[in-house]
Amino acid sequence: MSGSSPVAYAIKDSVAVIRIHNPPVNALSAAVRAGLVEAIGRAEADPDVAGIVITAEGRTFIAGADITEFGKPPVSPSLPEVIETFDATRKPIVAAIGGAALGGGLEVALGCHARVAAPHAKLGLPEVTLGLLPGAGGTQRLPRLIGAVAGLKIIAEGKPVSPAEAKALGLVDELADGDLLQRAKTKARALADSQLRRSRDAANLGPREAFEQEAAALGKAYPDNPSVAACIDSVRAAFDLPFEEGMVRERVHFRHLLEDPRSKALRHVFFAEREAARIPGLPDGISARLVNKAAVIRAGTMGGGIAMCFANAGIPVTVIETGEDALQRGLARVAQTYDISVKRGTLKPEQRDARLKLIEGKVGLQAAADADIIVEAVFEEMGLKKDVFGQLDRIAKPGAVLATNTSYLDVNEIAGATSRPQDVVGMHFFSPANVMRLLEVVRGDKTAPDTLATAVQIAPKLGKVPVAVGVCYGFVGNRMLAARGKQVERLLLEGALPQDIDAAITGFGFRMGPCAMGDLAGLDIGWRIRKATGARAPVADALCEAGRLGQKTGKGCYLYAEGDRTPHPDPEVTSLIERIAAEHGITRRAIGADEIVERLIYPMVNEGARILEEGIAARPGDIDVVWLNGYGWPAWRGGPMFYADQVGLGRIAMRLEEVAAKTGEDSLRPSRLLRRLAAERRGFTSPVIEKSSVGERPLGFRDALKPQETRS
Ligand code: 3HC
Numbered sequence: 001m002s003g004s005s006p007v008a009y010a011i012k013d014s015v016a017v018i019r020i021h022n023p024p025v026n027a028l029s030a031a032v033r034a035g036l037v038e039a040i041g042r043a044e045a046d047p048d049v050a051g052i053v054i055t056a057e058g059r060t061f062i063a064g065a066d067i068t069e070f071g072k073p074p075v076s077p078s079l080p081e082v083i084e085t086f087d088a089t090r091k092p093i094v095a096a097i098g099g100a101a102l103g104g105g106l107e108v109a110l111g112c113h114a115r116v117a118a119p120h121a122k123l124g125l126p127e128v129t130l131g132l133l134p135g136a137g138g139t140q141r142l143p144r145l146i147g148a149v150a151g152l153k154i155i156a157e158g159k160p161v162s163p164a165e166a167k168a169l170g171l172v173d174e175l176a177d178g179d180l181l182q183r184a185k186t187k188a189r190a191l192a193d194s195q196l197r198r199s200r201d202a203a204n205l206g207p208r209e210a211f212e213q214e215a216a217a218l219g220k221a222y223p224d225n226p227s228v229a230a231c232i233d234s235v236r237a238a239f240d241l242p243f244e245e246g247m248v249r250e251r252v253h254f255r256h257l258l259e260d261p262r263s264k265a266l267r268h269v270f271f272a273e274r275e276a277a278r279i280p281g282l283p284d285g286i287s288a289r290l291v292n293k294a295a296v297i298r299a300g301t302m303g304g305g306i307a308m309c310f311a312n313a314g315i316p317v318t319v320i321e322t323g324e325d326a327l328q329r330g331l332a333r334v335a336q337t338y339d340i341s342v343k344r345g346t347l348k349p350e351q352r353d354a355r356l357k358l359i360e361g362k363v364g365l366q367a368a369a370d371a372d373i374i375v376e377a378v379f380e381e382m383g384l385k386k387d388v389f390g391q392l393d394r395i396a397k398p399g400a401v402l403a404t405n406t407s408y409l410d411v412n413e414i415a416g417a418t419s420r421p422q423d424v425v426g427m428h429f430f431s432p433a434n435v436m437r438l439l440e441v442v443r444g445d446k447t448a449p450d451t452l453a454t455a456v457q458i459a460p461k462l463g464k465v466p467v468a469v470g471v472c473y474g475f476v477g478n479r480m481l482a483a484r485g486k487q488v489e490r491l492l493l494e495g496a497l498p499q500d501i502d503a504a505i506t507g508f509g510f511r512m513g514p515c516a517m518g519d520l521a522g523l524d525i526g527w528r529i530r531k532a533t534g535a536r537a538p539v540a541d542a543l544c545e546a547g548r549l550g551q552k553t554g555k556g557c558y559l560y561a562e563g564d565r566t567p568h569p570d571p572e573v574t575s576l577i578e579r580i581a582a583e584h585g586i587t588r589r590a591i592g593a594d595e596i597v598e599r600l601i602y603p604m605v606n607e608g609a610r611i612l613e614e615g616i617a618a619r620p621g622d623i624d625v626v627w628l629n630g631y632g633w634p635a636w637r638g639g640p641m642f643y644a645d646q647v648g649l650g651r652i653a654m655r656l657e658e659v660a661a662k663t664g665e666d667s668l669r670p671s672r673l674l675r676r677l678a679a680e681r682r683g684f685t686s687p688v689i690e691k692s693s694v695g696e697r698p699l700g701f702r703d704a705l706k707p708q709e710t711r712s
């Protein structure tokens, strides 16, 4: 075997050990597939070899097919062809699974005659999360081996199982506490003299009725999901068709799904999330500061949730309030939230107790003195924030990271209240902070690289997906949300009702429409901001003036029955909207769902383009990650910027021009970047040769996307 092959071959004690080394996760690239076929052939031909072990270097066994190869011309041997060679061999093959065996990785293991797993391994077929189905025999082998019901669940839900669960299911033959390779070799030798059992020949499907019941339940749980439907259809083929024909059925579905825009979107999300964690402009090898202790300022809605994130990560955290009453109220809310998880069965009582023990309540900022990271979550008011940071400057230990959870305010101005702006960064959590996955990490002009690295690197420990953003009003997410909110107002005046708008947006794939969302968060939040900035939103202002603040007052855009969160359309709201439209001289008309979607989404895309031009976000994928994890953008639509590329930027620019002309709203005119890309018939995801309009910024779209020369 050539020295550069990612598959090594060695014989020890009459066992051929085939070792895959393809960092970072041993994905099944073309070279790995070819190496496997060659190695199996060599072992088969060697009379000194009694058995074969397949193992892998590093943290994972095999993470699956190489996702970067999807969409490119296929290179043989294909993975099903590789695994066919396992079936044809006369020598036993044992998989030594020392880490994640996912997707094609588990299919390789299923092609072996036995599987031995280390205790920290995990086994799964996550293809559905990429909008696919297992495409190398998983849908045919797994159900035959462990039963159609258990197999279908693993395939259609995409959740990995632990080695212990896998052992109980019959997916794994042995658990190896000690030397995994040794155990696998022993197993291979033991099988050498016995009749070889191939997973394709196993006959454990179980009763058909039970499978159909499970299939119906999954179909209901995942309606309109083409990959779940394909999983069900393929597993059903295991009952109806011989193995080879079942393989063909699976392959047809796989090829079909590979071309489905929904799968393309989900694959984009996979890579965008990983890319977001790499911050352009951060010097290589910069290390984060050590965080052993945290403090959170104030125990309000956000403060309590943020404290829980630290406790969940095992980091002791002090929650600081101004008075004993507010402190006790905040801590009680935290305990209550944990209790609900215990009641739901998602948290064990002892886990709750351990986490609560890590949260200490204190009155007075002095209690932040020993914290390595301090997250401020006081009321959204600049004067208050500057006062708190001024005090923290005197109290915090040298080198502590001083983070603000502000949703909109200028992080540079907040940093200016301290003598150590290099230690100040924004950490914008989303509500509820213990649940939502997004963390916007706001980089100020003077934020030091290791401060930024600390915020970014602690995010995954807190269960968050970090996205680095620059300073502007509302950063990435809320700035685009505001662009959408402005159009909600316009549509209400032009003829739509809250229920029309929400139905269009939920039809697009969001779980909740903007009007129901406004009622949930409280319409007074925006009202307060508008009053402070002198902005007007005639409908929302009138709702608030009428005491309709949302769910908390029993009415907002909708009406709510006592103790019930179901929004009911309210004729009073219709009259109020009609009255205001008349006052503005607007003749209302019927507006269809498609127009609503265009009118709400395209301005967001336009704002996203401005955010890129200004260098507030480094890459279009970062904006997508923000909307996917913070605002419930449907994953299968890939995020607003990916979606825009699918629609075509030419169409978006044209529609924006039309609406801008009709409404006289200048902010709707396509941004420079959008116009330029549309004219060149390109999308956001292709490299952009664009000079930033605002000079040097810490993060730059053009910095991130090379080449960056300016074109004349
Ligand atoms: N193909 C190509 N690249 C992959 C990959 C894959 N299957 N899985 C991970 N990577 C890359 C990531 O993009 C990342 O690259 P980067 O460092 O350049 O950003 C790097 O490997 C490390 O990945 P993570 O940051 O995710 O590392 P973790 O240690 O956090 O997680 C993991 C490891 C659990 C293996 C996780 O990477 C994972 O879940 N991978 C995807 C698994 C999957 O979906 N497999 C199914 C693929 S489809 C398939 O197999 C089809 C078959 O049925 C024919």
Ligand code: NAI
Residues within 6 Å of the ligand: 298, 299, 300, 301, 302, 303, 321, 326, 377, 378, 379, 380, 381, 384, 405, 406, 407, 408, 428, 429, 430, 431
């Ligand atoms: P909150 O009002 O629940 O609590 C913040 C703290 O401010 C509490 O201690 C409260 O007692 C105190 N407070 C309330 N009114 C005050 C006033 N008029 N003057 C001084 N103190 C007052 O606030 P929340 O929602 O936790 O917000 C805190 C920070 O988090 C703000 O910067 C906000 O913008 C940000 N944020 C809020 C999100 C949300 O959805 N609520 C989401 C993301 C960030």
